[in-house]
Amino acid sequence: MRKPFLLFLFVFGFLTFSIAQKKKITLEEIWGGEFRTEYMDVLRSMKNGKQYTILNFNRSPRSSSLDKYDYETQEKVETIVTSSNEVPFFSSYTFSEDESKIVLATEIEPIFRHSRLGIYYVYDVATKNITKVSDTKVQEPLLSPDGSSVAYVLDNNLFVLDIASKTTKQITVDGKKGSIINGVTDWVYEEEFAFVRAFEWNSNGTKIAFLRFDETNVPLYAMDVYGQNLYPFQQEFKYPKAGEENAKVSLHMYDVASGITSNVDLGEVQYVPRIKWMNDPSYLSVQTINRHQNHLKLHAVNATDNSVSVLLEEKDDAYVDITDNLTFLADDSFIWTSEMDGYNHIYLYGRDGKLKNQITKGEWEVTNYYGYDKKANKIYYQSVENGSINRDVYSISSTGKNKKRLTLREGTNAADFSADYTYFINTFSSAIMPYEFTLHKASNGKKLKDIKNNSVLDNKLEGYELSPKEFSTININGNDLNMYMVKPANFDESKKYPLLMFQYSGPGSQQVANRWFGSNDYWHQMLASEGYIVACVDGRGTGLKGRDFKKVTYMNLVKHETEDQIAAAKKLSNLPYIDENRTGIWGWSYGGHMSTNCLLKGNDTFEMAIAVAPVTSWRFYDTIYTERFMRTPAENPGGYDDNSPFNYPELLKGKYLLVHGSGDDNVHVQNSMRMIEALVQANKDFEWAIYPDKNHGIYGGNTRLHLFSKMTKFVKENL
Template identity: 75%
Template structure:
């Protein structure tokens, strides 16, 4: 025998022994928090720019505190307030300073309403006197301190209130709020979910005015969900939910004069949506964004609060749609910074106070993915982008004239930044597929590292005892496009054997699953599967983000067409690899990903042998107006786009094994989607497996729920992929599943 062959056998034996000594990740560990990373909780820069605050928790004693740290030394300077020192105040879970940091808003007993909205008991803490004042005995929404710190505006029972801290009196500023009819000062369900904000009011710079939105939901259809609970009879949760093509709430802008209490309506010319309001630095001027129902025509208005007159600052149009962001920033003279995809890539623009374009600040075939702010003293714009590759993120700065760009932190992987108030420092968070989050302090102007703060090294040490396989990043040419992909192979991968292929994706517009960042919960589950004999792959197809406007918006009016074609074609191409068993291919996804996996096993019924769909959309006719119509227009305008890509319309194509999962309390993607899918499959006489999780929302979590769900999914794919009996139709030798652990 050749010496090289002997060495190879010895090496294989050594690797096998080393792997055998490692532990497999378990689902119980994943959802028990065994691999949780450490972070910096609720960090906020202080006005002085040299210090920041962190919300620290002592979970054993059920106390919390706001602690001050020095940027330069990273040493704790002092504790501003601890719940242990406050009589009658429970453990607080969030905090907010007023403008001059003399007062702090403390949140306790917080409970969720929907994805972003909450109710809670709130207190105002006076930093100088160390006194605490309770705002309301009942739970309220979105309390916000006035610039002076003397008043708090908030919403309760769909009405706007102002609490005076000196007199400790409360004034009800609106009185027409009614559940499921009229809302003042906070958003309705669909705005909260799709425009990503809840607080729909804002103080001006001197606290004399509050601008707020009013929602008239009277004609919006109601959706109801049974809540099974633990009592003898279930209850019903009824709320307004406008499905695609149905009527939305009528939204209007109003101006409250705080001193007199008078409210006036601002005439914006009957806008369809008002997705953002924001005061300028000049207390007399409010900026308002409006957009039409198709969301392809956005207008930025200036409202003069003295007389409610309105002027147009900026208008954008797009053949597909325009994204709403929080990047609008007013400079000292109320010139402003804006981001746009109008040149084909998302970039930063500078306009003067009258809305005239002064300069395109960034440009190139890459995307600005985060705008951090502008240091007017140094004339530096700070941002995150994909300049170092679409799966990576780097931090950069540039002058407002588009010159003197500087790379600050651009190591391959994902860099994000949290800047001090005066842009002297930033804390960089870095991670990659192989490095858990590391926190480091940098000088913003030079990009020079000052010191490391935290690195999660203990997690890496812990993971050395487990079977963890690397993500192999690459691209794959599918339907004329180079698509980003990763693949994970077993540590003892043997190219002469064949492995089942399990694909994961989300695929929604502008999304990204293939990214060079640290693992999330699904990644750990995938690692478990890989250690049990699978190859896991993920491909970001057409319609996903960060590769330019045209790549992202090609799916317009056809959600589920090109994305499904790409996943099917990718599975076919990967199956050509000698170590992939083409007769054991599965796919899974959650939400949009569940819509995709369902379509894939139907339209790709000769490619996929198994699919899991968790909380899937099965017809876009069932989903909300703002999200769906942004990409599909209305069903009345685009019936074919809705129906030709709906799995409800071809259940008879099912050949493989299909697992359908939903939470009965999903207020977002309603369980109706899965019920209708189940009925379609039943009437097509197609067998399938399914699971309904009682009263669980779109996240399907709580107690042992995630452990149960992921064990169910694991068992399903073991039975239908890894341990699948193929017969003689497969020409390739299969991996011996009996030799695979698990």
């Protein structure tokens, strides 16, 4: 009986010694870039299907180059262009359709989340000549298919530059800040429909379709910018809050030869979330959706006479999601993804809009559509068929037969296919493996070559005290919810540990996923090394478990999600190694709303919460996002007010840290100011911090380091 005990002491002692020799992650390392991950930046397949391009950067000296590689050999074929005295440092690139010209982006300046201003150049691949698009910073330059012209937006107007003659033609003249926008989207479209460029060339470059936004009657939001000068100033932009007036959007067609712009009558429309030309240069597809976002129409516009017909309609009791999966095949039949059978799947429609067949089926979700290989009659896609926390790449015929799993490693797989679908480059990561890039044969998924990995990072992390994410499910309110838990490296089941829960919880989101670390994961590892258990539970309303699971929160955002987090915390507190008197929760944005609600409505369960940039009333948030899930405040006042935490500040018992950036254009600091005032009037003790001029991401310089230092101190003192 003595030997096993001695062996246990030896092993336990060895493990303790090993852990003791390893370093603990520090905040300075997390936010100083010590764990930076290598990627294949801006990967694009060449039209020949044999080669691809990558944007490579050198940090010292600062330079960038656009390099071409061979798929089969993985050798660099050539450097197409590199930054120099003639070509400024560039951070992005876009080819013309015929690959004769390249737009290079320089001096990029962010506007909002997706929009950018920049100085752009057109590089001629054959002659190596370079043409400056404009001396003024512009938005969204787009080359014509033959590379002869580039269209762009300047001061809310649309322009076209003829590259050979270097002459510029102004297409619209009514653009005006705060009133009329041509060719790019307004704030709410950019944020919630996730696109900025609102113009497109047709396939032969004879026409440009564009959207015009009249935001004259949209309410104005103003933020104080404190800056470095004697007086602050106000940044003003149009922001339609729930129930308020949206911009009036209209569709227009510009004929390049005649220079004439005509109007397209779409009837009474609220939103136009996508426009996309078909392969036939005479036809444009337009998606429109009503204000409730539960009735979507796909229109075909004949560009010769601007006549409009409806190709398909989709309705839902809750809402219809907008995606970028619409793909026109050679004959303009098209691929469409939909949740109409309860799960997101791929459908094939004829050019006339009639359904040919449902291609994928099952109680799992398609998460990405990659394309169609006509020669092999194969459709390529990504799905969660192998478990909702994993991603795999598959092929299937257009008839829905001959499905093949092309990736075999459990984790998150994503593919970038060559233009002729001979190869794909797989990006793989898991909770224990940083990103790896490998070349595969598209026909059967066979791995051909290793391309790039993060072995340097992996080896570096061997010297740190890390704990694995333990994936499981937890049954809460009748649902098996995905969960992960991170325990201290020297975890002892006979001890009791404080529990910190992390979540986001927004509709269709996912935090519990088998993929490599983000910055929050490194922070959680640091806390685990300090003796905390970190857990994350994806409750009702999150994604990839079917339409009904996701849309159960319709009309009552945060209600069911809060109930699930409170119930999960109670259940976890029953574990013998969890200290039921030391339970905290934190989150950012939607997650900040959640953590606030959990601390108040679950004041017998949570002792501490941190809320970063939280929504505190959906009345303060924008039309498109909020009304998609809640309808308008006039239609659903209880849905808006019953879960707004500043309506019940008296429920606060635990320790609360509230953080916001004063320059947050997305979730306005108004949300936190109202929460602060409510807590003050309820005479509740809490901590708060405002980061001057910082946006929703609260970053820049030492900002993130300062923020997470404050959060770490708060956790250690109160949990």
